[in-house]
Amino acid sequence: MPGAVHPASTPRLPALRGPAPRRARTRRSALPERxxxxxxxxxxxxxxxxxxxxxxxxxxxxxxxxxxxxxxxxxxxxxxxxxxxxxxxxxxxxxxxxxxxxxxxxxxxxxxxxxxxxxxxxxxxxxxxxxxxxxxxxxxxxxxxxxxxxxxxxxxxxxxxxxxxxxxxxxxDAFGAALGETAEASDELDRLSAREQEVMRLIARGYAYKEVAAELFISTKTVETHVSAVLRKLQLSNRHELTVWASKRRLL
Missing domain, CATH: 3.40.50.2300 (Response regulator)
Incomplete structure (x- = not known):
């Protein structure tokens, strides 16, 4: 209406919000896996x-x-x-x-x-x-x-x-004593190829040539060739000496 006096508008303040309620944390027991x-x-x-x-x-x-x-x-x-x-x-x-x-x-x-x-x-x-x-x-x-x-x-x-x-x-005690022998055994094993090392371990354990051949899927003739190379490189005379050599170095 003309001449009417309107009260001043009161500014609206944003609603005060308290901190959001914390969600309850689900505590899972740390059970070991099966x-x-x-x-x-x-x-x-x-x-x-x-x-x-x-x-x-x-x-x-x-x-x-x-x-x-x-x-x-x-x-x-x-x-x-x-x-x-x-x-x-x-x-x-x-x-x-x-x-x-x-x-x-x-x-x-x-x-x-x-x-x-x-x-x-x-x-x-x-x-x-x-x-x-x-x-x-x-x-x-x-x-x-x-x-x-x-x-x-x-x-x-x-x-x-x-x-x-x-x-x-x-x-x-056992592995502490073996530390000094490990370096020597590693140096000697480096003379052998990976296949020669496999053959050496089986022969030293008492396997027959045919058993080694079946285990490694190679021929008996190939086994004989590898054994000759192993004995020559390690400067040994026979498989008995090879067994003693491997046993002392704990390679069996």
Missing amino acids: VRVVVVDDHPVFRSGLRAELDDTIEVVGEAHDVESAVTVVCGEAPGVVLLDVHLPGEGVPAGSTGGAEVMRRAAASVPGTRFLALSVSDKADDVVGVIRAGARGYITKGSSGQDVSRAIHAVAGGDAVFSPRLAGFVL
Whole structure:
């Protein structure tokens, strides 16, 4: 209306907002991933008892009782970890070796992602060091609890090395003493080609020429040629001297 006085418009202020309510964080328990395991031991009662003692994060996907069955199951299942008895029966185990070491030698190439954990009643230094040299990532005794074995399986699956406390000293002593011999052995091995080294190890372990040929998919004549070259380059006279040479340098 003319002459009407309108009140001044009050400016609108933006609404005040408090801090946004925090969203409740969902806390996930850090549960370890399941590990697929093969148990290798020649005593069925022990295998059954161990299986019952392992925790729920361990999935036993196979069992074996000797070298041959172990190689078959491990290569077929390709587990994350193999619980492996050291003194395992089997045919064709080279003198000076053990069944457990032979399983690793035969299966390792087929299952490169599988790790081996020795589980044995023996706590002898020779057994411990021998199986570690063969490729095991750890060694625990059968007196360990199911919880300890489960922890060791997860540790080995994750890439760690695991030993029962009193056995760790054997490994440290043995490999510490071997450091001085490693350089010498490496220099001598450099004289041999990769194929000659393969032949050398098999011959030194007691394999016959035909067995080496079958293992490496080459002819027996080629094996003979490689052996002659190995003996000449290492200045040795026969395969017995070769076995002694390789054994002293811990190449078997």
